[in-house]
Amino acid sequence: MVTDQRRQEIAAGLTAVRERIVTAELAAGRTAGSVDLVVVTKTFPAQDVTVLVDLGIRHVGENRDQEAEPKAVALKGSGLVWHFIGQLQTNKARSVAGYADVVESVDRLKLVGALSRAAADLRSPDSPLRCLVQVCLDDQPGRGGAQPAQVAEIAAAIAKAPGLTLGGVMAVAPLEADPDVAFARLADVAGEVRRNHPDADVVSAGMSGDLEAAVRNGATQVRLGSAVLGYRPPVG
Numbered sequence: 379m380v381t382d383q384r385r386q387e388i389a390a391g392l393t394a395v396r397e398r399i400v401t402a403e404l405a406a407g408r409t410a411g412s413v414d415l416v417v418v419t420k421t422f423p424a425q426d427v428t429v430l431v432d433l434g435i436r437h438v439g440e441n442r443d444q445e446a447e448p449k450a451v452a453l454k455g456s457g458l459v460w461h462f463i464g465q466l467q468t469n470k471a472r473s474v475a476g477y478a479d480v481v482e483s484v485d486r487l488k489l490v491g492a493l494s495r496a497a498a499d500l501r502s503p504d505s506p507l508r509c510l511v512q513v514c515l516d517d518q519p520g521r522g523g524a525q526p527a528q529v530a531e532i533a534a535a536i537a538k539a540p541g542l543t544l545g546g547v548m549a550v551a552p553l554e555a556d557p558d559v560a561f562a563r564l565a566d567v568a569g570e571v572r573r574n575h576p577d578a579d580v581v582s583a584g585m586s587g588d589l590e591a592a593v594r595n596g597a598t599q600v601r602l603g604s605a606v607l608g609y610r611p612p613v614g
């Protein structure tokens with residue numbers, strides 16, 4: 379059971395981030411309501427997700443298959459759109475393709491192949507798995523994401539892969555960099571992808587600490603966890 383206190387905490391967090399998003403949209407000269415909110419529910423229990431559903435949230439994000447799969451099963455029928463946002467090993471592709479609606483962290487051709495085979499096998503042709511290319515915005519590889527120079531090739535592979543559809547791009551700002559510089563670079567990469575794939579117009583950028591910079595630089599979707607749900611112990 380969810381306590382009334384937890385319900386109120388989540389409602390207050392959501393009200394605060396909705397205000398932050400509208401303020402950022404207007405400050406950037408954009409239309410209020412033009413940026414979608416994905417609430418990142420990793421480490422929080424399925425009961426918290428039911429509260430989000432009651433509060434009108436439709437998009438949730440998870441970054442580990444072992445955690446996401448049982449939550450998605452527990453919330454089946456809720457109408458939620460599940461975004462997988464974590465580093466993904468090819469041996470988990472089949473599991474993720476079974477419950478996720480969007481995979482935001484596609485960063486290599488081998489993963490495109492694995493997701494395509496799984497999606498073509500498991501999903502109906504009218505609900506392809508939406509994929510975003512995760513772009514690495516720092517120069518140290520290892521935290522996931524394709525180098526900007528590889529993005530066009532990965533995007534093209536998704537666009538023609540059976541079972542998949544290309545949604546756009548995603549990135550996480552590097553820790554020690556100016557997020558405006560990073561997200562401006564992402565906007566350039568997103569523009570190049572759109573030249574070849576005009577419908578792939580999603581730019582997923584911005585977390586609790588940097589959503590304003592993301593909205594200033596054209597994000598169409600922000601991914602917010604702690605600002606909505608509260609403190610999340612760091613995972614090792």
Ligand SMILES: *Cc1c(COP(=O)(O)O)cnc(C)c1O
Nearest residue numbers: 418441463585586601602603604
């Ligand atoms: C955890 C996570 C978020 C949300 O981070 P907060 O700082 O809690 O808003 C967004 N995107 C990705 C890829 C994440 O792993």
